[in-house]
Amino acid sequence: MTFSETITDWYAACGRDLPWRRTRDPYAVWLSEIILQQTRVAQGWAYWERFMERFPTVEDLAAAPEDEVLRLWQGLGYYSRARNLHTAAKQIVAMGGFPSTLEGIRSLKGVGDYTAAAIGSIAFGLPAAVVDGNVYRVLARYFGIATPVGTSAAKKEFTELAQRLLPVDSPAAFNQGMMDFGATCCTPVNPACLTCPLQPSCRAFKEGRVDLLPVKQAPAKPVERHLTYVYVRFQGQTAIHRRGPGDIWQGLWEPWLTDEVPAGAKPVVQGFKHQLTHRTLLADFWLWEPAGRPGLPEGYVWIEEAELDAYAKPRLFELILGKL
Ligand code: SF4
The missing domain is CATH 3.90.79.10 (Nucleoside Triphosphate Pyrophosphohydrolase)
Structure with a gap:
């Protein structure tokens, strides 16, 4: 079985059942992605539900006063995300609906490469691979790549690799599989190597380098x-x-x-x-x-x-x- 098949099979069996995964409504998917940008799923869940309840459509969100959006966001931190969310809602309404191309999604305020790929693949089936910390970790370990993450060389290398691995017929399952697999199986500490379906061909496991990968750059002093x-x-x-x-x-x-x-x-x-x-x-x-x-x-x-x-x-x- 290939790497990609293992990930999509694993996702079908073990993927997390999250409320925004029961819909392909791009608004609901986008909202979940913005909330989860710097927030754990357990915390973001309640916020997503609150936003969906108060603003069921992008038009409702666009029409709300900024203060109300910020107040609903309170506790999540990184308030620029809430302001961008509000601006982007107005952009979407002005566009006449949610954009369905990668470039269109990427043009929304607060949406970077990762979020555009996530929304594009999940809501519209676009073949765009997501690349975030989870993806870096799984790929660095499985393929034994020691390029320090956080560098532009790593960004290029991991993005190209993830894009090559992405099955064009099931980009959503692969992307969400990578996110979940990195979050629950190939975790930063104590990964579940002994029960991992990728273990027979995992380079880091074979070479005893699981704890050494991915290689990180020393963080700047705050x-x-x-x-x-x-x-x-x-x-x-x-x-x-x-x-x-x-x-x-x-x-x-x-x-x-x-x-x-x-x-x-x-x-x-x-x-x-x-x-x-x-x-x-x-x-x-x-x-x-x-x-x-x-x-x-x-x-x-x-x-x-x-x-x-x-x-x-x-x-x-x-x-x-x-x-x-
Ligand atoms: S064997 Fe361990 S390091 Fe390799 S992919 Fe699986 S969980 Fe990650």
């Missing part, structure tokens, strides 16, 4: 960034502002961000560590309860504290709010 927040409390109200473009958390709300802590403010938490993908945030959080209503910097608004829940917030703000 950059540190310090943030000082003052939570103002006056007559049951607090001051927040909405973050602008060109930085983290665009469009989300946060308390007063300042370099100068007012006299009389009390420390709530100092040096609170919060990890983002490319940087470590260290936040100082102060509570200030002034005797009179203070003036606010430009862009800040007073809101009732009881209404804070209605504002889409970064996870960091949620965590430190819990410490008040």
Whole structure:
């Protein structure tokens, strides 16, 4: 049996039964792919159901206010994905329907090569192989490839290999099989080699190199960034502002961000560590309860504290709010 047949057979027998796999509606498939871009299936599942319930069609999503989309997204992080999702929904409506070619799908905001191949193959049967961390790992081990992943050489090599292996008559089963096989069988640690159907011809297994593949490049050291927040409390109200473009958390709300802590403010938490993908945030959080209503910097608004829940917030703000 060939590599590809083994993967598609394995998928038919052991593939995960996920709600978005019971449909070929490109909108539902696209939504699942965007949600799962940086999120585990277990966590993304509930979000996908919530989005499908609130926005059953792409027209519903396109017509929604951005705030509502961000609020529904809250907790998933990487808010640029939610904003792109919303922009792309409007693009699709303007196109008159979901694009059915790879180039058309790839032209949607927030859709890269991987997501375009996943949507194209699953919803439209297009012969485009997906290449992500799971695929790199399975191919690197099975074929004994030591090219460091994360390099452009690896991208080219693994993409060409996956594309050669893709059976044109069943691209969806092969792609989803590769994703699931990498996620549940050929896992990063403790892969299930002893029960693996590919084991008889797996190079890494034969050569005792399973733990050494795939080869990874040393990650760049995350950059540190310090943030000082003052939570103002006056007559049951607090001051927040909405973050602008060109930085983290665009469009989300946060308390007063300042370099100068007012006299009389009390420390709530100092040096609170919060990890983002490319940087470590260290936040100082102060509570200030002034005797009179203070003036606010430009862009800040007073809101009732009881209404804070209605504002889409970064996870960091949620965590430190819990410490008040
Ligand atoms: S034998 Fe082990 S390393 Fe090789 S493909 Fe199977 S699970 Fe992966």
